[in-house]
Amino acid sequence: MINEDHLGLNRREVVAAGTAAAVLPANTAAAPPAEGGVVLQINGVGHDLGDLDPRSTLLDVLRERIGLSGAKKGCDHGQCGACTVHIDGRRVVSCLTLARQAEGRAVTTIEGIASADGRLHPMQQAFLDHDALQCGYCTPGQIMSAIACVKEGHAYKVDDIREYMSGNLCRCGAYVGIVAAIEQVVAQGRAV
């Protein structure tokens, strides 16, 4: 039996290894892809996806081709927010984003927000501090949305936080903790 933790891989990565996209050095992504291959810049790393089916969504590419399974597939219709990622710093739902539309743009996922030394992003820490989750399925989307919410300036009042986080559903009902976590980050005035 393979000890996946020991290898630093999860099961998904092992399974997906055969179909994984080629990882390119970070600064090759800006160059036009060779022979029409689609290159996506994800968390600062270029990924050559070859001749990508135009139907592929960013969410499916992240999860099934690149092995970044943080962004979750909830409804696949843009209604739940579990798939929220940032494109050029703005939050979007990756399930309704065709992957080709993200070409040449900077995609950031939940896997890309901790510091290089492994320290959690302040919003991740705040979610832990306030128990802002139960099952955790919506959490990556919540955190990506929350970071953007603060950055947009829509998090100075509780009413605003509720309004501007309404695109992220939590079936466990952890909303009280989520709002508290966002308030904490705003109160700390920490860079997000």
Add this chain to the structure above:
Amino acid sequence: MNPFDYTVAHSVDAAVSALGGSGRPSKILAGGTTLVDLMRLNVEQPAAVVDITRIPGLNHIDTEGREALVFGALARMSDVADDPVVRRDYPVLSESLWRAASQQLRNMASLGGNLLQRTRCAYFRDRQYPCNKREPGTGCSALEGLNRGHAVLGVSDQCIAVYPGDLAIALVALNASIDVQSTAGARTLRVADLHREPGQTPNLETALRPDELILRIRVPKSRLGKASTYLKIRDRESYAFAVASAAVALDMDGDVIRDVRIAVGGLATRPWRAHAAEQSLVGKTFTEAAAAQAGRLSLQGAATRPQNAFRVELGANTVAEALKIARERA
């Protein structure tokens, strides 16, 4: 999702010739929040998709001109909603935008695409049901189905699907227009003339030709902007479609109404300007009774079904309440 050819247009000319030239069913792709969703449901099945998001110069927000606010068709809903001039001088526009969808969707969705958002009728979205809008001649499942959320204004015996957008309601109230272009040339039309009532052809939703692309939206500058609001009544307080909504703008001379605009949303098959309600108010002193009367007139001609009959009174009250909110801003 059915396979399709994906083309990126880098100019307006390239986009309209790709649309007009292929001879196959083609769709414009901007934010994708409606189109990708409906393609996944196989409700939309274009053979070709033309991505216009890389066309430069189509996402401007120009509030400086003397005559009009001008928004590029690719301006994002979130950006226009947060524009300081729009927020301060035209709250009806800002509110119609931020009270729609979620911030993620508003970051993606373009103004032009939003105007063309298709109905949320559950029967239209589900191919196992007959739907005259999706497949002409098959029948309307909503007429005798679950129709609590269906239209009471502008309906026909073929279709009672609601036009779901919010921005268009505000634009109709403000006499906005759109500039469109095709290979045949450019023209301007009023937003009020963009959407069609279903009649006997619910599959034909707009006055646009298949190869026409919306380039920009013009909102005439007016004193009516400041004392305005978009009131949206929903089953939940945020991130839901309107059960009833009203875009209202007032120009007051003391307590006397010099001019007024009223349009209702969530209740009609197209953005619905309430001219009779407006006429009942012009030149009159603003009173609660006058607002209530205008609300009732806004719903004049409503044709209901048992499940949605409650929305006539709800719509009338929504208009009256919106008038009071706008009055406080005058």
